[in-house]
Amino acid sequence: MSLLSIVLPAYNEEQNIANTAKVLGELLEQHGIDYELVFISDGSKDGTFERIKEESARNPRVRGAEFSRNFGKEAGIFAGLELTTGDAVIVMDCDLQHPPEVIPQMWEKWQQGAEIVEGIKADRGKESLGYKLSAGLFYKIMSKLIKMD
Incomplete structure (x- = not known):
């Protein structure tokens, strides 16, 4: 197991x-x-x-x-x-x-x-606009790096 x-x-x-x-x-x-x-x-x-x-x-x-x-x-x-x-x-x-x-x-x-299973928050809640934008950029870059849509 x-x-x-x-x-x-x-x-x-x-x-x-x-x-x-x-x-x-x-x-x-x-x-x-x-x-x-x-x-x-x-x-x-x-x-x-x-x-x-x-x-x-x-x-x-x-x-x-x-x-x-x-x-x-x-x-x-x-x-x-x-x-x-x-x-x-x-x-x-x-x-x-x-x-x-x-x-x-x-x-x-x-x-x-x-090989990789990634979870992304559907709702970012009360996070600041800057935090939301940087998180979105991070996920976009990671998706490109691991060749994921």
């Missing part, structure tokens, strides 16, 4: 760790997906890493690491990718801003042979 790794960079997410681990764990188990959750505390000032350790003690599929200071989300993602042991990886926000309910669909596409 293939293993799905989910990388979750976290900065001051103490209040979200337990719920995120619970929601993702229940969803993945419900769909019969073998998984590991890799949380990275990016120099959090609250009890984020302590919550990660608590979840890890409860569930051996939960792992984590901690940065000594805040290096930024991208560094957290790269560290998480280094720690994964899965056959496929999903990177998502720790506060579940990215909808977990699409994970089974993404997993299915990967199992059908897709």
Whole structure:
């Protein structure tokens, strides 16, 4: 059976760790997906890493690491990718801003042979115009680089 790794960079997410681990764990188990959750505390000032350790003690599929200071989300993602042991990886926000309910669909596409499965927010919500434009440009460039429509 293939293993799905989910990388979750976290900065001051103490209040979200337990719920995120619970929601993702229940969803993945419900769909019969073998998984590991890799949380990275990016120099959090609250009890984020302590919550990660608590979840890890409860569930051996939960792992984590901690940065000594805040290096930024991208560094957290790269560290998480280094720690994964899965056959496929999903990177998502720790506060579940990215909808977990699409994970089974993404997993299915990967199992059908897709090398890359990308999710893009349909509604960017209350983000600034500049942020929306830069995100749109990023996705356009990435689509060209990986030759995707």
